[in-house]
Amino acid sequence: MLKIKSLILVLILIVNSVILIDKDKIESSNRQVELTADYELFNEFEQLNLLTKFSEQGLSSLAVGEESLRELARENKISIESAWGFKGASAAQDEINSNQIYISGPPAILGQVVKRWRKLNDLEYDKEKNRLIIPQSRSELLTKPVYFASRALSLSQRTNLNLIPRFKADSSYQELSSVAASLKDLTTIIFSGQEVVGYADNLIQTAKKLEELDLKLGLIEPFLAPQRGAKELAAQMSYQALRVHSIKQRELEQLGVQAAVNRYFKAVQQRNVRLLYLKPFANEVQTSQFITSLQEKLSEANYDLAVAQPFEKAKDYQQLKVGLILLLLLLTCLYLKEFNTKLAVISLVSGLSLILIFYLLAWSALIVLVSLLIAVIVPWLEYIYLLSTIRERSLKEVYLTFLAITLISITAGLVITALLFDNSYLLQIKEFRGVKVAFALPLLLGAGYYLGQESKTKDIKEEIEIFLAEPVSWRQLLLLSSALVLGVFYLGRTGNQFFIGVSSIEVLIRKYLAEFFVVRPRFKSFLIGHPLLLLGLFRGPKKYYQWLLLGGLIGQINIINTLVHLHMPLKISLLRVVIGVAMQLAIIPVYRLNILTSKGVEQD
Structure with a gap:
C-alpha cells in the first residue's frame, strides 16, 4: 500500500511540475516593461521638456486624454455660438440660426473633430470660415470627448513616443475606429473613468473592435482604480491585456522619489505589472531623479524598457488537471481505507461521479471547488x-x-x-x-x-x-x-x-x-x-x-x-x-x- 501511495504522490508531483514550469517560463520570458507618461500632468507642471529627454532613455509612450468641445471652449481654444448664448465672434449675429450651434477654431482642432464625426450626416463644416455647424438638437455632442491635444500628437511624432489614448467611457465602441484613424501607430488603450467603453451591454462589440484595431487593453490594478467591465472585456479579448500600475498625484508627492521608485519596481517584480503609468512631481528636478532612478533600477534587474507585450498564452492543461484531480482523489481514498474501507469506496464512487458531472457541465467550477477543498482540508x-x-x-x-x-x-x-x-x-x-x-x-x-x-x-x-x-x-x-x-x-x-x-x-x-x-x-x-x-x-x-x-x-x-x-x-x-x-x-x-x-x- 505504501508503494502505491508513493507512486501516486510522485505522479502528482510530475503533473504539477509540468504546469508550474510553464507558468515560470511565461513569467520569466516577458521582460519588457513600458514607461508611459501622463501628458496632461506633464503639460500642467510645464515639464514637457523632460519627455523629450527621457524618450531616448527608455520612456516608450505618452498617455493622452480626450477633451470635449465645452472643455476646449473654457480653455479659449475654440468658440461656441448659438442663439442661446455667444462665446467669441466668428459669426455675425444676423447669421445665427436659432436651430444651429456654431463652433469656430483652428483647423488642427476642427479637422480632428470632423474626422471623429465623419459618419454623422447632420454636421456641416465650412473650411473657409473654419467653422463647424451642428443642429441645436445635437447639443449633447458638445460634452462628448472628441479631441486629443494637437501639441501631444506633435510631441509624440517628434520624440517617437507611442500614443496611448485615454478613451472615456461615455464614447461609443463605434468611435474607436475614428480614434485609430486620427492617431497613428497605436498599440495600447487605457480607458479613463469608472468603467470601460461598452459596459455593460456592448462589451463583445468593444472587444471585437479592439481586436480589429490590434490594440492591447491596459488593465489598471483593481486596488488602484477599479473599472467596471475591464476584466470581462479582457476575457473577451483573449487576455490581450497588460497590468498597469500608477500612483495618485497627491500620494506621489507624499512618498518622495525613492519610495515611489521602489513601489513601481515592486509592482513589476512582484505582481507581473508590465506598464508603468508615470506622473510628474511638482518639482522638475525631483521628476528627473524619479524617472532616472526608475529606469536604472529596472535595467539593473534585466528588464527591457520597451513597448510592453501581453504574456504568452498558457497552454490548455485541462486533461492534465483532470488527471491531477483524479490522482488526488485516489490518494485521499487510499488513506481513508486505513480507517474505514466502506467510507473509502463511497468517497471514490461519489468523487468520480462529481468529477464527471462537473467536467461536462462546469469545468471551471470544479477546479475552484477542488482548490478550496485542498486549502481547507x-x-x-x-x-x-x-x-x-x-x-x-x-x-x-x-x-x-x-x-x-x-x-x-x-x-x-x-x-x-x-x-x-x-x-x-x-x-x-x-x-x-x-x-x-x-x-x-x-x-x-x-x-x-x-x-x-x-x-x-x-x-x-x-x-x-x-x-x-x-x-x-x-x-x-x-x-x-x-x-x-x-x-x-x-x-x-x-x-x-x-x-x-x-x-x-x-x-x-x-x-x-x-x-x-x-x-x-x-x-x-x-x-x-x-x-x-x-x-x-x-x-x-x-x-x-x-x-x-x-x-x-x-x-x-x-x-x-x-x-x-x-x-x-x-x-x-x-x-x-x-x-x-x-x-x-x-x-x-x-x-x-x-x-x-x-x-x-x-x-x-
Whole structure:
C-alpha cells in the first residue's frame, strides 16, 4: 500500500511540475516593461521638456486624454455660438440660426473633430470660415470627448513616443475606429473613468473592435482604480491585456522619489505589472531623479524598457488537471481505507461521479471547488496528525516536524497553483475564491476535532446540559469577547481587500522588512503562526500547548495562501515562504534555550 501511495504522490508531483514550469517560463520570458507618461500632468507642471529627454532613455509612450468641445471652449481654444448664448465672434449675429450651434477654431482642432464625426450626416463644416455647424438638437455632442491635444500628437511624432489614448467611457465602441484613424501607430488603450467603453451591454462589440484595431487593453490594478467591465472585456479579448500600475498625484508627492521608485519596481517584480503609468512631481528636478532612478533600477534587474507585450498564452492543461484531480482523489481514498474501507469506496464512487458531472457541465467550477477543498482540508489534516503524534520532542525532531508540515503546505499551495493557472489568473482577472473560508474553516474544524477527542470518554449530551446550566462568569465573557475580537481582526486583515486598516507602525515595519529582504515575509506566518506551532511542538502533551498547535495552523494556511496569489511570479511567492520559514529556523535555538531554562522552575 505504501508503494502505491508513493507512486501516486510522485505522479502528482510530475503533473504539477509540468504546469508550474510553464507558468515560470511565461513569467520569466516577458521582460519588457513600458514607461508611459501622463501628458496632461506633464503639460500642467510645464515639464514637457523632460519627455523629450527621457524618450531616448527608455520612456516608450505618452498617455493622452480626450477633451470635449465645452472643455476646449473654457480653455479659449475654440468658440461656441448659438442663439442661446455667444462665446467669441466668428459669426455675425444676423447669421445665427436659432436651430444651429456654431463652433469656430483652428483647423488642427476642427479637422480632428470632423474626422471623429465623419459618419454623422447632420454636421456641416465650412473650411473657409473654419467653422463647424451642428443642429441645436445635437447639443449633447458638445460634452462628448472628441479631441486629443494637437501639441501631444506633435510631441509624440517628434520624440517617437507611442500614443496611448485615454478613451472615456461615455464614447461609443463605434468611435474607436475614428480614434485609430486620427492617431497613428497605436498599440495600447487605457480607458479613463469608472468603467470601460461598452459596459455593460456592448462589451463583445468593444472587444471585437479592439481586436480589429490590434490594440492591447491596459488593465489598471483593481486596488488602484477599479473599472467596471475591464476584466470581462479582457476575457473577451483573449487576455490581450497588460497590468498597469500608477500612483495618485497627491500620494506621489507624499512618498518622495525613492519610495515611489521602489513601489513601481515592486509592482513589476512582484505582481507581473508590465506598464508603468508615470506622473510628474511638482518639482522638475525631483521628476528627473524619479524617472532616472526608475529606469536604472529596472535595467539593473534585466528588464527591457520597451513597448510592453501581453504574456504568452498558457497552454490548455485541462486533461492534465483532470488527471491531477483524479490522482488526488485516489490518494485521499487510499488513506481513508486505513480507517474505514466502506467510507473509502463511497468517497471514490461519489468523487468520480462529481468529477464527471462537473467536467461536462462546469469545468471551471470544479477546479475552484477542488482548490478550496485542498486549502481547507490540508491544514486540518496537519493538525490531526500533530495531535495524534503529540509528545515532547528533541531539537532535531522539532526541526524535522516543522519542516515536514511546511513542505506539505507548500506542496498543497503548488497543487492549487497548477490547477488554477491560466492567463485569467495571471492577469488577476480571476482570483482564488474563498480566501476567508480557507483562513477560518481549518481553525474551526481543528477546534471541533480537538473538543470531540476530549469528549470521547464523556457523555456529550450531559456535558452540554451542565455547561448550559452553569452561570456565565466574567472570565468566560472575557475569553469569548477576546476570541471574537481576534477573529474579526484575523478575518478583517485577510483576503484581497482589508476592512481593517494597516497602522502606521505596521507600515513602518513592512517598509524595513521590504528593504532588508528581497520580498517581505507575511506577518501572520513568521510572527504568529510559525512561533505558535514551534512552541506547541516543544511543550508536547501539555493541554495548554495543544491549543498552540491549532494557532500554528495560521502559518501553514498563510503558506498556502501566499502561493495561490497567481498574479505574482511563482519564484517570488516561494521566496516569500522560504524567508518566513528561515526566520523561524534561525531563532528555534532561542526558544529551546528559554524553555530549558524555565523547566527548572515550572511544574506541570
